[in-house]
Amino acid sequence: MATSATMGVMNPLLGKLANLLGEEYMMLTGVRKQASFLKDELSIMKALLDKMELMDELDPSAKNWRDHIREMSYDMENCIDDFIHDIEGASAKKGFVRKMAQRLRRLGRRHQIANRIEELKVLAMEASARRERYNIDACINSSPGPVAVDPRIPALYKEAAGLVGIDAPREELVSLLMDSGKKLKVLSIVGFGGLGKTTLAKQVYDKVGGQFDCKAFFSVSQRPEVKSLLNGLQLKLGMRDYSHAYELQDVIDRLREHLKHKRYLIILDDLWDQSAWSTISCAFPDDANGSRVVVTTRLDDVATIACLSDRTCIYSMKPLKEEDSRRLFFSRVSWPENVCLPQFKEISAQILKKCGGLPLAIITIASLLASHEERPLSEWESIKNSLGAKSATKPTLKEMRGILHLPVYLRPCFLYLGMYPEDCLIRRDDLVRQWIAEGFICSSHGADLDDVAKSYFNELVNRSMIQPIVTEEGEVFSCMVHDMMLDLILSKSKEDNFLSVAYNYEDIVRSCNSEYKVRRLSLQSCVGGSKSEALATSMAHVRSYALWPKSQYTPPLSQFKYLRVLAFESPHGLETTVDLTAVGHLFLLRYLNVSASTAVIALPAEIQGLVHLLTLVIDCKRVQSFPLDISCLANLLHLVLPYGVGLPEGIKKMKSIRTLKCWDMSESSLEDIKGLGELTNLKKLHLSTWSKRFTLEQEDALVSSLRTLRGLKEIGWTQGCSAPDNKIVELIRGGTLCTQMED
Known part of the structure; x- marks a missing residue:
């Protein structure tokens, strides 16, 4: 099955064409006629694309046509966005003289827009003519129903852990680790991705960790920056973080001093680089206290150098045995092994043989088979064939591609995970709001978009495409992506021109010089700003932009005219001013998330022009300027204010707000604290007093407002400068609300 993300642009485009046919644009007769033609033509193309998605392979000409339609759809949507912005901007202007001037210019503008849409019509007709060369019938997918997290998933991962780590493997490692030797010992667990190295190491860590003075389990990335890695290790060991004030040698010395004379256990999970280990290992003193270090890696040479070539300290992961593979497979398919239907016995054995004992492959394929009841034998055959022509004992990335039998509506959501760095903890709420901002989520029968998006997230969990992080209460609020799955996502994203990831300047140049325009960009490592400035104009069509701490580069945002999603995370220790004032002109922006602990963030004085903004998160301790007209954002749903x-001001006008976090309620006026009580759609509220104490008047006003917010599902208070008044505590802990109190 050709897992493509074409629907990620086609669905939003069709929605906007439908809007142009509404009553609001009744006066634009010529434009409406052209829009109607485009909508009808593209709807036919969409049906054809849906059918193509069901094919295991596409011939080159069909694939080329699909790619052409994808890029054409992006450009069409941009044109329509320009048109709608132009019309709405003109109608929003006030004053008699301005209105008269607008009327005089209206005919000229309509003529220009009509010409542009006529050009789009010609493009659609040309694409339709080419379509006739491909003999594929139209087939329209039905929309999915709501999905809840499968309650078996957390238990399943525990079961997988048991199958990979029980008995001999775990006990053998424990025996190697806990021998009587007093010198520092390094053990390596080596094996290809998906075998369960991390699971086995974690089980050993949990079993023996209590016998050491200090311990840490730390995940390394494929491209580690050694100083950042060691700074993270300091935090894991409970050391105070002065990372921005020390050079690499200083960090190593601090770690050695902290570990000196202690018996320590450190797990370094997923190490890829020999030179990184050579530097990291300098931080581990050998005081003959019986300290131990465990390294998990996919690379034999890394395992060897970590163990100083002592092969007795290398544990090679092995695939699951046939019996354990069957047990894991049928536990996910939900068939007791001893009652497997006769007609499925042979095909299930063939599928398991192709999986080669790889837990990740077994869980993923079994999840697919379990996601729909009573799949016919023919679908089992199709899935088996998609794993490759030869029986594999170690499924490769290419052979794993065929297992992604995802519904059309899930594909752009799944590929969007590639915007996040390796080993990143992904918050569910951030992810689903980004999906909504991109237009991936379609509501049916009046369903709330947020609920639909969470349903999509849950379905990815159920299909084992993402690894859920389960809280003590059994809830899933975040996830991670397995390295093998991320490799697959990035490979497919490149093929579909869905997103680009840049680790250096050369990566950006490569993206700019590619056949297609860059649509989504994630900067994940250091990128020199001086060189990148010249490339900004090549990024004008970017729709999602993510800048992670290691990027250390802020682009000229004014160039990103069609940006929907901006996620900016400043490097810790960076104390310069980051200028984000240009975001006030990004008229399509729907999601803005800025996180900075030490940098000074400069925001625009006004953002009322961001009429489509749904999420505004400014999680910063230092802001140079802050917009005063936030209450004018009538469509804003989620708001996090900076320290x-x-x-x-005027918060009572923000009737759409659902989630609100205010770190400094003491800076609020009495009128606005009272206005809080008028936000009848508010579901989640988190408050604090960061800079100074509440006055009695403010406390009374807050108590009055809280009593009127009957729709709240969750309320929290983080103690800052002062603890909340007893009356507030009583309300927060009153039993009718889902509450949270933090010290």
């Missing part, structure tokens, strides 16, 4: 900033 030192009170409730927005």
Whole structure:
């Protein structure tokens, strides 16, 4: 099955064409006629694309046509966005003289727009003519129903852990680790991705960790920056973080001093680089206290150098035995092994043989078979064939591609995970809001978009495409992506021109010089700003932009005219000013998330032009400027205010707000604290007093507002400068609300 993300642009485009046919644009007769033609033509193309998605392979000409339609759809949507912005901007202007001037210019503007849409019509007709060369019938997918997290998933991962780590493997490692030797010992667990190295190491860590003075389990990335890695290790060991004030040698010395004379256990999970180990190992003193270090890696040469070529300290992971593979497979398919239907016995054995004992492959394929009840034998055959022509004992990335039998609606959501770095903890709420901002989520029968998006997230969990992080209460609020799955995502994203990831300047140049325009960009490592400035104009069509701490580069945002999603995370220790004032002109922006602990963030004085903004998160301790007109954002749903900033002036106008976090309620006026009580759609509220104490008047006003917010499902208070008044505590802990109190 050709897992493509074409629907990620086609569905939003069809929605906007439908809007142009609404009553609001009744006066634009010519435009409406052209829009109607485009909508009808593209709907036919969409049906054809849906059918193509069901094919295991596409011939080159069909694939080329699909790619052409994808890029054409992106450009069409941009054109329509320009048109709608132009019309809405003109109608929003006030004053008699301005209105008269607008009327005089209206005919000229309509003529220009009509010409542009006529050009789009010609492109669609040309694409339709080419379509006739491909003999594929139209087939329209039905929309999915709501999905809840499968309650078996957390238990399944525990079961997988048991199958990979029980008995001999775990006990053998424990025996090697806990021998009587006093010198520092390094053990390596080596094996290809998906075999369960991390699971086995974690089981050993949990079993023997209590016998050491200090311990840490730390995940390394494929491209580690050694100083950042060691800074993270300091935090894991409970050391105070002064990372921005020390050179690499200083960090190593601090770690050695902290570990000196202690018996320590450190797990370094997923190490890829020999030179990184050579530097990291300098931080581990050998005081003959019986300290131990465990390294998990896919690379034999890394395992060897870590163990100083002592092969007795290398544990090679082995695939699951046939019996354990069957047990894992049928536990996910939900068939007791001893009642497997006769007609499925042979095909299930063939599938398991192709999986080669790889837990990740077994869980993923079994999840696929379990996701729909009573799949016919023919579908089992199709899935078996998609794993490759030869029986594999070690499924490769290419052979794993065929297992992604995802519904059309899930594919762009799945590929979007590639925007996040390796080993990143992905918050569910951030992810689903980004999906919504991109237009991936379609509501049916009046369903709330947020609920639909969470349903999509849950379905990815159920299909084992993402690894859920389960809380003590059994809830899933975040996830991670397995390295093998991320490799697959990035490979497919490149093939479909869905997103680009840049680790250096050369990666950006390569993206700019590619056949297609860059649509989504994730900067994940250091990128020199001086060189990148010249490339900004090549990024004008970017729709999602993510800048992670290692990128250390802020682009000229004014160039990103069609940006929907901007996620910016400043490097810890960076104390310069980051200028984000240009975001006020990004008229399509729907999601803005800025996180900075030490950098000074400069925001625009006004953002009322961001009429489509749904999520605004400014999680910063230092802001140079902050917009005063937030309350004008009528469509805003989620708001996190920075430290030192009170409730927005006129907050009572923000009737759409569902989630609100204010770190400094003491900076809020009495009127706005009272206005909080008028936000009848508010579901989640988190408050604090960061800079100064509440006055009695403010406390009374807050108590009054909280009593009126009957729709709240969750309320929290983080103690800052002062603890909340007893009356507030009583309300927060009153039993009718889902509450949270933090010290």
